[in-house]
Amino acid sequence: MFLDIETQKAKNSETAKTPLKQSIIDLEAQEARKYFLNPQNYFKGLPPYFNFSDLLKELSKKTNKNNFRLKTPTPSDYDDVNYKLLTNKDGEYAWRLLQLIHPVLYVSLVQEITKKENWKLIIEKLKKYERE
Numbered sequence: 331m332f333l334d335i336e337t338q339k340a341k342n343s344e345t346a347k348t349p350l351k352q353s354i355i356d357l358e359a360q361e362a363r364k365y366f367l368n369p370q371n372y373f374k375g376l377p378p379y380f381n382f383s384d385l386l387k388e389l390s391k392k393t394n395k396n397n398f399r400l401k402t403p404t405p406s407d408y409d410d411v412n413y414k415l416l417t418n419k420d421g422e423y424a425w426r427l428l429q430l431i432h433p434v435l436y437v438s439l440v441q442e443i444t445k446k447e448n449w450k451l452i453i454e455k456l457k458k459y460e461r462e
Contacts, residue, residue, distance in 0.1 A: 355457060359444045359445065359449035363440055366440040367390055367440055369382045372436060375417075389433055389437040393441060415429075
């Protein structure tokens with residue numbers, strides 16, 4: 331889980347002012363939230379005219395402001411809400427199914443895992459697995 335440092339450097343002027351970090355486990359909770367809510371990290375592999383910047387920004391504002399909670403916290407209850415795309419790599423038979431996670435679920439997940447206490451637990455577990 332290494333960061334795409336060059337992309338972050340080009341897209342984020344603050345990166346030039348602060349030292350670059352190499353791994354996601356080096357990020358603080360707020361930095362991780364900012365990283366995950368960056369549209370380039372929401373979904374990779376789509377043409378550049380797919381821009382989720384405004385959508386992610388607005389969802390993040392609204393869900394933060396209104397103390398948003400999903401009706402049911404069970405992921406299987408939201409199994410059929412993601413957007414499925416079929417892409418063709420070679421113009422013939424190389425079809426690939428891509429699934430774009432629903433933006434509300436994505437923002438909600440990012441906000442949940444990057445809460446200070448949750449992020450701390452995730453980092454502790456990742457570091458533990460890294461040592462093993």
